[in-house]
Amino acid sequence: MPTPRSSRKKRKEVFALGAEAVAEGALLAGCSFYAGYPITPSSEIMETMASRLPRIRDGVFLQMEDEIASLGAVIGASLAGRKAMTATSGPGFSLMQEHIGYACMAETPLVVVNVMRGGPSTGLPTSPAQGDVQQARWGTHGDHSIIVLSASDTQECLHMTVTAFNMAEKYRTPVILLLDEVTAHTREKITLPLPGEFEVFNRVVPTMPPEWYKPFEETVRGVPPMPPIGSGYRFHVTGLTHDVNGFPTQRPDETVDLNHRLFRKIDQFFHDIQVVEEYQTRDAEVGVVAYGSVARSARYAVDQARARGIKAGLLKLGTLFPFPKAAALRLLSSCRAVIVPEMNMGQMSREVKRVNGGRSSVRTLNRVDGQIITPSEILKALTQV
Amino acid sequence: MTDRHKGLTEVVIYPAWCKGCGICAAFCPEKVIELDAEGKARAVRQEDCINCGFCELHCPDFAISVRTKEPGADPGTPGYKPPAKGK
Amino acid sequence: MSDVTQLIHQYLRHNKKFPHVFCPGCGHGIALGSLIRAVHGLSLSKDEVVVVAGIGCSGRIAVYVDFNTVHTTHGRALTFATGIKMASPKLKVICIMGDGDALAIGGNHLIHAARRNIGIAALVLNNNIYGMTGGQTSPTTPGGARTATSPYGALEKPFDLVDLARAAGANYVARGTVFQAHLLDRLISSAIERPGFNLVEVLTPCHTQYGRKNKFKNPVDMYQALKHAAVPREAWEHFSEAERKERIPVGVFVERDEPGLEERYRVMQAALLARPKAREALPEPNGHDPASTKAKLEGVES
Numbered sequence: 138m139p140t141p142r143s144s145r146k147k148r149k150e151v152f153a154l155g156a157e158a159v160a161e162g163a164l165l166a167g168c169s170f171y172a173g174y175p176i177t178p179s180s181e182i183m184e185t186m187a188s189r190l191p192r193i194r195d196g197v198f199l200q201m202e203d204e205i206a207s208l209g210a211v212i213g214a215s216l217a218g219r220k221a222m223t224a225t226s227g228p229g230f231s232l233m234q235e236h237i238g239y240a241c242m243a244e245t246p247l248v249v250v251n252v253m254r255g256g257p258s259t260g261l262p263t264s265p266a267q268g269d270v271q272q273a274r275w276g277t278h279g280d281h282s283i284i285v286l287s288a289s290d291t292q293e294c295l296h297m298t299v300t301a302f303n304m305a306e307k308y309r310t311p312v313i314l315l316l317d318e319v320t321a322h323t324r325e326k327i328t329l330p331l332p333g334e335f336e337v338f339n340r341v342v343p344t345m346p347p348e349w350y351k352p353f354e355e356t357v358r359g360v361p362p363m364p365p366i367g368s369g370y371r372f373h374v375t376g377l378t379h380d381v382n383g384f385p386t387q388r389p390d391e392t393v394d395l396n397h398r399l400f401r402k403i404d405q406f407f408h409d410i411q412v413v414e415e416y417q418t419r420d421a422e423v424g425v426v427a428y429g430s431v432a433r434s435a436r437y438a439v440d441q442a443r444a445r446g447i448k449a450g451l452l453k454l455g456t457l458f459p460f461p462k463a464a465a466l467r468l469l470s471s472c473r474a475v476i477v478p479e480m481n482m483g484q485m486s487r488e489v490k491r492v493n494g495g496r497s498s499v500r501t502l503n504r505v506d507g508q509i510i511t512p513s514e515i516l517k518a519l520t521q522v
Numbered sequence: 523m524t525d526r527h528k529g530l531t532e533v534v535i536y537p538a539w540c541k542g543c544g545i546c547a548a549f550c551p552e553k554v555i556e557l558d559a560e561g562k563a564r565a566v567r568q569e570d571c572i573n574c575g576f577c578e579l580h581c582p583d584f585a586i587s588v589r590t591k592e593p594g595a596d597p598g599t600p601g602y603k604p605p606a607k608g609k
Numbered sequence: 610m611s612d613v614t615q616l617i618h619q620y621l622r623h624n625k626k627f628p629h630v631f632c633p634g635c636g637h638g639i640a641l642g643s644l645i646r647a648v649h650g651l652s653l654s655k656d657e658v659v660v661v662a663g664i665g666c667s668g669r670i671a672v673y674v675d676f677n678t679v680h681t682t683h684g685r686a687l688t689f690a691t692g693i694k695m696a697s698p699k700l701k702v703i704c705i706m707g708d709g710d711a712l713a714i715g716g717n718h719l720i721h722a723a724r725r726n727i728g729i730a731a732l733v734l735n736n737n738i739y740g741m742t743g744g745q746t747s748p749t750t751p752g753g754a755r756t757a758t759s760p761y762g763a764l765e766k767p768f769d770l771v772d773l774a775r776a777a778g779a780n781y782v783a784r785g786t787v788f789q790a791h792l793l794d795r796l797i798s799s800a801i802e803r804p805g806f807n808l809v810e811v812l813t814p815c816h817t818q819y820g821r822k823n824k825f826k827n828p829v830d831m832y833q834a835l836k837h838a839a840v841p842r843e844a845w846e847h848f849s850e851a852e853r854k855e856r857i858p859v860g861v862f863v864e865r866d867e868p869g870l871e872e873r874y875r876v877m878q879a880a881l882l883a884r885p886k887a888r889e890a891l892p893e894p895n896g897h898d899p900a901s902t903k904a905k906l907e908g909v910e911s
């Protein structure tokens with residue numbers, strides 16, 4: 138929401154790629170560290186950061202030897218107090234899973250942008266897909282909680298990157314931002330927000346004396362404060378199951394406390410984490426649940442359906458995980474049928490079906506040929522249900 | 523090394539931290555340390571220690587402390603004077 | 610000598626369980642002592658030292674020292690350390706790895722850290738074996754040695770870590786052993802003090818997993834062998850081929866004084882920032898500055 142003061146000033150409009158908008162959003166959010174490895178179709182994010190970060194005081198850009206190293210460096214920088222990110226695509230995202238798990242366990246705020254391309258394996262490097270949705274949720278081993286966001290157009294790329302950083306800092310967690318090749322490579326006009334227009338959240342740092350500080354202590358929000366390395370709070374960080382002081386433990390009581398807190402710190406803030414847009418859903422009889430570039434097609438299809446007298450509505454998911462159950466249930470309760478179009482064999486429709494509980498008829502619409510899902514395909518589905 | 527260097531130190535071994543690896547005993551140039559029946563290091567010939575420091579530097583478990591005695595503090599060390607009588 | 614052990618105690622975390630987890634006679638404890646003496650000798654504060662460790666027995670060292678400690682993933686310690694150093698160049702970053710850690714799973718990170726010449730002191734505790742996982746062949750296991758995964762003798766040739774680090778471009782490359790703690794203190798001290806990527810290979814016996822399978826009766830046998838094998842590099846260079854057999858040169862092998870990556874980056878950035886046109890038009894983010902952190906919890910607590 139623009140503030141009254143800032144709305145008097147004129148916002149700058151620029152013509153930007155989705156990838157450039159991600160970089161813009163990251164810088165607005167206070168990101169000052171990027172480490173990455175080039176991979177199509179995400180390299181433009183890296184190239185933009187390579188050009189811009191060195192021109193910002195304290196901005197650090199690093200090209201690493203692979204994606205594992207990239208995320209390792211990002212975690213290191215985050216531990217040292219930086220807001221840090223990396224961007225990659227399918228094959229690189231697979232390599233990053235090891236350190237995504239570490240970041241979950243060591244509660245390291247960071248942002249990973251995954252520009253999805255066709256898969257599995259090296260798949261279709263220059264074509265869009267949405268095949269990494271469940272991987273983003275469950276890719277790293279071990280049970281864990283994580284936040285996964287998505288963006289459907291260039292303006293949203295900027296916006297959601299800021300949101301991703303804010304959530305990472307607020308909940309001390311890695312946040313995955315899933316784009317697809319079309320979103321990252323679409324060049325269109327965007328409006329740059331004015332300074333102060335977005336809320337920027339910085340991680341909470343401890344204020345107690347170092348000897349009182351317990352780095353992984355339970356707090357009201359479940360998120361302990363986090364000092365940068367070298368600030369006088371000396372503690373141990375590990376990927377092993379640890380006690381409140383950060384030291385490895387195998388005690389069942391300490392283990393369960395840690396695991397429960399890691400889930401709870403995200404689960405109890407569902408309402409804050411869930412970013413959705415409900416379009417024409419108030420009186421909708423048939424619904425669409427979509428995300429990423431498919432949501433643009435879906436919105437167009439909903440408009441066309443309405444023009445033909447079909448009461449269609451769209452639930453656009455900004456947050457994919459934790460799954461926005463409440464919003465999905467609202468749509469499922471009011472619609473006789475809900476279509477979930479996606480560029481995979483049905484990864485988000487699983488979630489919709491999971492919460493449906495017989496309320497509505499959930500239909501899938503899948504495409505895995507490296508082509509986008511067009512509005513007419515969705516419209517056709519809307520007219521047939 | 524002459525005897526002049528001997529008897530100036532006290533070799534303190536902390537048994538709870540000693541794992542009985544035997545490094546100190548094997549490499550002490552003066553054979554000051556031996557492993558006892560329990561397999562723990564023990565300074566059996568304190569008076570022979572020349573304060574070379576090997577054992578203290580190479581005990582992997584920080585179980586040895588070779589302490590310099592105050593010169594003349596103990597009977598038998600050079601410069602020892604028996605305390606004055608009275609008072 | 611009297612203060613050696615007392616000094617070490619000043620740097621240990623006394624709420625941890627001691628004696629430490631290492632097996633009887635494991636050299637890692639001696640290396641830990643050397644590290645502490647080196648840090649103390651350089652008059653560094655505990656707050657400015659970061660110990661980044663990998664996975665394996667060597668990784669356990671991080672638990673015991675009262676510095677900033679990060680116990681990372683297997684083989685990737687250098688990547689975390691690179692991020693920390695670039696984000697906060699004033700910190701002294703010390704990376705502790707094992708041989709399997711640094712040379713097998715982390716081999717790529719090692720050569721690239723050396724190539725970048727990033728300001729890190731890397732200590733590779735080489736015991737020729739995977740200790741923690743139960744004694745499997747590592748990239749430095751000598752040919753013919755018996756391990757849990759080479760029951761008929763290792764077929765592969767071991768890496769020479771010194772040669773590898775030299776070729777990859779490290780600023781400083783040295784090799785020491787835990788049998789010569791004084792030398793090791795000096796090598797580690799140089800590695801921490803000097804700019805750029807500085808690597809010290811520390812030969813440290815593992816009797817439990819390596820020695821017992823390879824005809825060493827006890828830890829002392831292994832230290833005897835190490836004592837016999839280690840010769841100063843200067844002497845080694847004059848050795849004949851026959852004399853070199855079963856011997857390992859120790860000392861300093863590479864001493865360059867090239868600036869570390871973080872320093873080269875700083876120079877580049879300063880030049881860019883001095884050109885007003887190049888400077889970013891956007892407000893400068895300072896999200897990493899703890900002083901500016903305002904915890905905005907409204908709307909979250911509800």
Ligand code: SF4
Nearest residue numbers: 540541543544546581
């Ligand atoms: S070197 Fe240390 S641990 Fe080993 S026997 Fe001697 S005192 Fe015990």
Ligand code: SF4
Nearest residue numbers: 550571572574575577
């Ligand atoms: S200081 Fe030297 S002489 Fe004395 S006990 Fe230790 S190893 Fe032996």
